[in-house]
Amino acid sequence: MSKKAxxxxxxxxxxxxxxxFFFFLNKKFFLNLFNLNFYYFILKKKLFxxxxxxxxxxxxxxxxxxxxxxxxxxxxxxKFSKKIILKGIEYKIIxxxxxxxxxxxxxxxKLIIIPKNISVKLINxxxxxxRSTDKxxxxxxxxxxxFLRKYNLYKDKGIKFFNERKKIKERKKK
Numbered sequence: 001m002s003k004k005a006x007x008x009x010x011x012x013x014x015x016x017x018x019x020x021f022f023f024f025l026n027k028k029f030f031l032n033l034f035n036l037n038f039y040y041f042i043l044k045k046k047l048f049x050x051x052x053x054x055x056x057x058x059x060x061x062x063x064x065x066x067x068x069x070x071x072x073x074x075x076x077x078x079k080f081s082k083k084i085i086l087k088g089i090e091y092k093i094i095x096x097x098x099x100x101x102x103x104x105x106x107x108x109x110k111l112i113i114i115p116k117n118i119s120v121k122l123i124n125x126x127x128x129x130x131r132s133t134d135k136x137x138x139x140x141x142x143x144x145x146x147f148l149r150k151y152n153l154y155k156d157k158g159i160k161f162f163n164e165r166k167k168i169k170e171r172k173k174k
Contacts, residue, residue, distance in 0.1 A: 075133035079119075082142050083162035085127045087151070091159075092125040100128075104149040104159070112144060127162070 051062050074080075086093065086104065094101040100120065102110040114120050118132045118141055132138040142161070151158035153169045160166065 071135045072133075075135060079131045079133055080135050080138050081129060081131040082138060083123075083127065083129050084142060084145055084159060085162050086159050087126075088157035091149075091157075093122060093128055094125075095120060095122050100145075102145075102148055105157075110148050112148075115141060 051065075086102075088105065090103065091105065092103050094103075098114045100112045100114060102112070104110060115137060117134055117137055118130060121129045121131070123129055130138060130142060132141075146159050146161075149158050151160040151164075151166060153166055154171065156168050
């Protein structure tokens with residue numbers, strides 16, 4: 001394994017390790033490490049992770065596993081978040097219980113059910129903040145919302161991420 005592949009995670013909150021369980025201070029979460037094939041140690045508030053078995057499969061996929069493990073820790077310590085905005089006249093979002101209703105120019109409203117590991121906060125009727133501890137499920141949920149009505153560059157209407165920059169195209173001149 002190369003030296004570039006060895007990365008560490010800075011630990012900002014206190015983590016207690018007891019019998020291969022990670023306990024996070026002020027968090028209701030623990031991680032069982034009996035079935036995971038990696039070594040870990042903490043040195044000067046940095047978490048280091050190494051593969052336990054070195055074979056062809058772990059060499060090929062180790063960077064992916066390490067990234068998933070680090071994303072798990074980062075998601076527990078501070079949640080991942082994305083902001084989505086609706087652009088267009090009479091586009092709006094309504095949240096009832098664990099459901100999102102989108103009024104986005106169709107003759108009927110669109111419904112999306114919010115998963116349990118995702119929290120949604122309505123900032124206003126055209127902006128929502130989505131937070132989750134799992135980065136992958138957050139991305140999948142955000143893409144479900146965006147594909148309801150993709151952003152149209154010609155009309156400057158649709159659903160997009162808050163920090164996403166798209167240049168409005170000009171119409172053809174006669």
